Amino acid sequence: MPAYALALAVLVIAPLLAPGYLLLRDAVSTPRSYLSDAALGLSDAAPRALPQDFAVAVVSQVVDGGIVVKALLVAGLWLAGWGCARLAAVVVPDAGMPGQFVAATLAIWNPYVAERLLQGHWSLLVGYGCLPWVAATVLQLRLVGDAPLWPRVCALALWTALAGLTPTGLMLAATVAVVCSVTPGSGRPRGVCAGIALGLAVVAALPWLVAAGVSQSLSSSQAEGVRAFAARAEPGLGTLGSLASLGGIWNGEAVPASRTTLFVVVAAVVLLGVVAVGVPVAMRRPLAVPLLVLAVVAVVVPAAMATAPGLAVVESAVRAFPGIGVVRDGQKWVALAVPGYTVAAAAAVVTLRRWLPAFVTATVCSLALIATLPDLAWGVGGKVVAVHYPPGWAAAAAAINADPRPVAVLPTGSMRHFPWAGDAPVLDPLPRWVRAEVLTTGDLVISGRLVPGEGGRARSVEGLLTAGADPHELARAGVGWLLVQSGDDLSLTRIGGDYPAAAHRGLMLTVHWVWVAMLAGGLAGMVVARARRPVK
Template identity: 70%
Template sequence: MIPAYALLLALAVTAPLLQPGYLLLRDAVSTPRSYLSDAALGLSEAAPRALPQDFLVALASSAFDGGVVVKVLLIVGLWLAGWGAARLAAAVLPEAGLGGQFVAATLAVWNPYVAERLLQGHWSLLVGFGCLPWVAVAMLRLRAAASWSALGALVFWIGLAGLTPTGLMLAATVASACVCVAGEGLSRWRCLAVGLGAAVVAALPWLTAAAVAQSLSSSQAQGVGAFAARAEPGLGTLISLAGLGGIWNSDAVPASRATLFAVVATAVLLGVVALGLPAAARRPAAVPLLVLAAVAVVVPAAMATGPGVATVEALIRSLPGLGIVRDGQKWVALAMPGYVVAGAGAVLALRRVPVAATAAVCCAALIAVLPDLAWGVGGKVSAVQYPPGWARVAALINDEPLPVAVLPVDSMRRFEWAGDAPVLDPLPRWVRADVLSTGDLQIGGRTVPGEGQRARVVQDLLLSGADRDSLAAAGVGWVVVESGNASLELPVAYTDDDITLYRVGGSAPAAEGRGVVLAAHWAWLAMLLIPPSARLLTLLLGFRVRKRALGEEGVSPGRRR
C-alpha cells in the first residue's frame, strides 16, 4: 500500500513529464542521445559536477531514448523518497504504524525542497535525496545485526545517491550520523569504515576526472554570495530553511511560496514535525537524525550571513574542490530523514484521536499548503520538443566530431519552444564532440565566472569577427548559432529558422586519461549492479534448496531405499 501511495505522489508531481518530449528546464537537460564524450567523463576545463550521471545517461541512451531515461530516473527518485521515508518511519518508530508511514511518505515528497529543486532542474540531486532514508535504514540494520544483506543495501544506496557529487555527500553524511545509534551488530568504527569506503568508491568518477583534467578552480568562490540561501516572504532565512525552502534563485520557487502564504505553509510543515517530535525523540535511533536535521538548518543559515559568506569564500579559495558547498540551501536535504521520523510521530501525539484520522489530517494539510507542487509545479516542469533542425545539426557534428563553438556566448539560453525559463545549452549533451563553454553565469545582474578559459579565448575571437583560419588555428571545427538571425563569414553546413551550423575544420587533440576515468566510472557502476545481483542469486539458491528439501520430504520411504 505504501509503495503505491508513494508512487501516486511522485506521479502527481511529475505528470506533465509523462507526455512525449524532453526535460529541459534551467539545469535539467535531456536529449535523445548522449555520448561518452570527454565532457561526459569530466575531461574538460569545467569542474566535474555532472558525474557520473552523464556517464549513466550516455550508456542508457544507447538503448533507450535519453529523454525517457532522465524522466524515469526523476520519477523513481521521488518514489524512493516517499517509500523510503515510510520504511525509515517503520524501522525507527514502529508504534506509529501505517498512519505514521503515510505521513512520513507525504512529508518526504510534498515539500518546498522538492518543488524548488525541480524548478531549478536538479533531477539527479532529487534521486540522491530519495536515497537518504534508504541509506539510514540500511545503516541502522547494519548496526542492529551484521548481515551481508544490510551491507549490500548500504553500498547500493550510497552508490545510487552518488549519481551526483552532492547526493553522495548527503548520503555519506546520513550514513555517518546513523553510526552513532547503539546496536549489537557491526561495530561503530566498522560501520563508519564501510560507509565512508563506499562513498570513496562512488566518488571515484569525479575525483579521478578532476585529478586527470586538473579542472578544479577557486573561481567558484566568487559565486558564494549569489548562491546563499534566501529568506521567503514573511520569514527569515533560518525559518525559511527550517520549512525546507529558501533556494537562492527566486525564480525557481512555486507561486504559493512567493507570497505571505509561505508563512502559513511553513507553520503547517513545522507544526506536523513539532507535533511528533517528543515521540520521536524518545527513540534512540531517531536522535542522530533529529540532531542532523537541526544542523542541516542552522549551518546553511549561518552560511548566508556576511561572516558565513566570507568564511565559505576563504575555504573554497584554499580548497577549490569544495566549490560544491557554495549552494547552501541544498544541504537542507539532510533534514529530511529526521523530519519524516518526527512527522510519523505526529499520529501518536493526540491519544484521544484515532491514528487514521490524525494521519489523514496531517497528509491533507501538507498537500494543501503546497498545492502548486502538483502537475509539474503548476505546469512549469513539463516535456518539450526540439525543433527538427537540432537533430540534423547534431547528426552532422557526430559524423565529424570536431570541437564546437557556440553562439550566443552565455551558458544559459532562452528558446521560445522551451518555455519562459532559461535553460542550459543542450548541445554539449547531444554530440560526441567537445562543445566549448565558458561556464559563466548571470545571477542577479552580476557575472559568476566559469572555468572555461579556452572557450573564453574562442568566444572573444567570434565576437571580434575572426576569420575561418583564425578559428581553425584555435582548434574550432564547427560554429553553431542557436538562433536563426546571426550571420558569420563562414561556410554554412546547415541553417533554418532555429539553428545554423558553420563548418570551420579545425581540430584539437583528444583529452588524455580516458582509460583511467572510465575505469573509475565502471567501479561506481559495479556498486549498483553487484549487490542486487548477489541478492537475487542468494534468493534463487535459497529457493532451489527449499524446493529440493520439500521434494525429498515428499518421497516415500520405500522409494528412498
C-alpha cells in the first residue's frame, strides 16, 4: 500500500521533480532561506507560515530549499494515501486490501488536492496528509487500554507537529483528534484522549501563538477578505454540491480544467457515489460514525458560510476577534471530510462484494475516481512545474545578504507576474531569499477588490515610493535597499537606511525549537517503540 500511494503521489507532481523550484501563487521555494524576522513571525504580517518558514530556513542551510519543499509535498500526498489506507484498516477491517486501495485513491485523487496544489498550498497538503494518521492513532488509544501509552502519544506528537507546519494544518489535526476521542471503546478514557490531543496541539501552536502575541500582527481586522475568500459554486453543482465533491475553492483560476465545465457534475456523481455506496456499511461501524458526522459538518458549515447570512456572521466575528481571520477561507476546512469519505469509500467494497469480487470493485472505483479527474495527473495538467530563476535573482539576494538592511520593492504589492514562471501570479520570492526584512503590505486584489494586509510600515514606505520620494526620504523611513523588478531584469539600488531589529528573537527561536523537539521526540519515540515490538 505505501508503494501504491507513493506511485499516485509521484504521478500527480511528476513535472515538479525536474530540477528547479516550485513557484506558483502562494507557493514559493528558493535555493536558501534565512531566519529573518519574517521567518520567525516578527514582521507586521500575520504568522500564517509558521513554523513552516523556520523549518525551511533551517533545513535549507544543508539541503537546497527547492528540494526541501518538493520532498515535503511528495511526503504530504504519500502520507495522505497511505494514512487513509491504514485508517480504513482500523475502522473497516473487513474491507481488506481492496478497500484500502479505494481509500488511498480517493485521498490523493480528488479536487481538494488539485485546487490546493494550484493555489500553492503545499504545506497545507502536508497537514492534510497527517489527518488520517492522527485519526488512526487516537482511535487506537480509545480501542486498546492495556498497551503502553507512550508509543501512541509519541505518534500523535509527531503527526500533530508535522501537521502544524501551518496554523490551518494544526487546527485540522486537532479537530480530527478531538472528534476521534469521542468514539466508543474500552481503551483510554475519552477525556484523557482529548486532553492529550489538545495539549500536544497547544505545544505545536506555540510558534504562531507567541508570534501573534509579541508582534501584535493580528490587531487589524481581516474582515474585508471574508467575501473574497468564500467558497465558490462550480458549474451545475452549486456551492453545496461543489464542497460535497471536495471542490469549490474561492479562486476560480486555481481549478483544473475538468472542473470548469458541466463534466464536473459527472465527477461529483462518481466521487459521491463511491462514498454513498459505502455509507450504510460504515454507519454500522462505531469507529466510523464520528468521522462521518465530521464529514457532513465539514461540508455544510463552509457552504453556510458562503451564504449571505453566513458571510455577515463571519464578517462580524472577524471584526470582533481579528485573530480568527484564518477561518475566512471556508473551503479549506473541507479537508476534515476526507477521513470519513475514505472510510466510506473503503466500505463500498464490503457493500458490493455480494455481487462483485472485492478486487474488481476496488479497481472499478479507483479507475472511476481517476478518470473523472484526469487532469490531476502530471502536475495538474502541466500547471505545477519546476521553474528556474534568472541569474540576476541570485546576485541581488547575495548583495542584500552581504548588508541585510530593509528592502523596498517596486512594483508594489505582494503578487507578481514573471514571464519565466508561467501565466499564474506568484508571491514575491525575495522575502524568503534574503536575511533582511522585505517591506510588503500583504495587500491582495481579488476580482478587482482590494483585500488589505497587515503591513503598516510597508504601507507607509509604499506611499513614499508612489509619491516619488527621493533616496534621502526613503533612507529616513528606514529603507536600506530598493529593488525594481521588471520581467527578467532586476535593478538593485543601495539607499543606506536601516531599522532596528525586531525584539523577542530569542523568545521566538526558543518556541520554534520546542516545536522541533516535539517533532523529533515523537519520531524517536515511534522508532524506539517499533524496535521494541515483538517479532511475530
